Amino acid sequence: MTTAGFLYPGYSAEDDYPLFQRLLGDDVTLRLVHTLMREDAHRVDALLDVGGPDVLGDGARELRAQGIDAIVWACTSGSFVFGWEGAKQQVEGVAEVAGVPASSTSFAFVNAIRHLGLTRVALAATYPEDVAGRFVEFLGDGGSEVVSVASRGIVTAAEVGTLPAADVLDFVAANDHPDAEAVLVPDTALHSAAVLDALEDRLGKPVLTANQVSVWEGLRLAGAVAPRTGLGSLFRAGADLASAPAGQG
Structure with a gap:
């Protein structure tokens, strides 16, 4: 096992x-x-x-x-x-x-991007803008180009954890970018296990969640x-x- x-x-x-x-x-x-x-x-x-x-x-x-x-x-x-x-x-x-x-x-995101052969990504982050910016820098160090960044500005993990599935779907879809090969959704406080295929069906491209x-x-x-x-x-x-x-x- x-x-x-x-x-x-x-x-x-x-x-x-x-x-x-x-x-x-x-x-x-x-x-x-x-x-x-x-x-x-x-x-x-x-x-x-x-x-x-x-x-x-x-x-x-x-x-x-x-x-x-x-x-x-x-x-x-x-x-x-x-x-x-x-x-x-x-x-x-x-x-x-x-x-x-x-x-x-963070390294898992980088390794997943590399494994899928991607280079350009969009970021749909629940974080405040300054924190999201640090992830952009990290992804750049890992070889990825972030073509767009959305920041929802939520301060606490507890609040992120309360977001319903429909809200997650809408937020990610609204922050896709035509030049992005995938959309990244960081924050392990965000529920995503139940909607992974639904996210990709809606966007028509890979979606990687924390x-x-x-x-x-x-x-x-x-x-x-x-x-x-x-x-x-x-x-x-x-x-x-x-x-x-x-x-x-």
């Missing part, structure tokens, strides 16, 4: 993961540990604290005790806010504590790379077997 572990900050859209588990089937296991969120705010100082080594270390030790094959820090803003090199150090620290390959949602790429990355690092249906273009494309932690290239 392949087991991927996820460090998830606080409580907002954690119920996406049991749904992913049901959609994936019983040949893989997803384990989730909630990490400490001292302040729920999409603000740079709060995000640096959310992704601090003490917080992630505690969660990584808990997941290691449960027995996992790979681990993902399932938080986009709490990883890209450190910048490319800082996010690499963050992942390396998690891997050292957990004793397995590690990644984060919880989706996190799960894909965890399975990729754990060696479960077979194509799967019902979870968007990314899962239908399978994955490349990873021989080293993501973000190290």
Whole structure:
């Protein structure tokens, strides 16, 4: 049995993961540990604290005790806010504590874009504008061109987690761009597992969401790379077997 572990900050859209588990089937296991969120705010100082080594270390030790094959820090803003090199150090620290390959949602987005052979993307972000801008910089460091950026300006993960599916569909569709090969929807606080195929049907192109790429990355690092249906273009494309932690290239 392949087991991927996820460090998830606080409580907002954690119920996406049991749904992913049901959609994936019983040949893989997803384990989730909630990490400490001292302040729920999409603000740079709060995000640096959310992704601090003490917080992630505690969660990584808990997941290691449960027995996992790979681990993902399932938080986009709490990883890209450190910048490319800082996010690499963050992942390396998690891997050292957990004793397995590690990644984060930010690197998962980059790896998913590369796997699908994409270069130009649109960004539909729930974050405030300044935080979304940091993700644009991170994606640029990863080789992607962001052709448009939409910022919804929501400050807390708790509020993001309350957005209904119809609202998510409308928000993403409204912020597509004709030059974008895919639309990226960061923030693991946003529910997306139930609407992945619906999003792509509406836009007619790949849509990558934070919880989706996190799960894909965890399975990729754990060696479960077979194509799967019902979870968007990314899962239908399978994955490349990873021989080293993501973000190290």
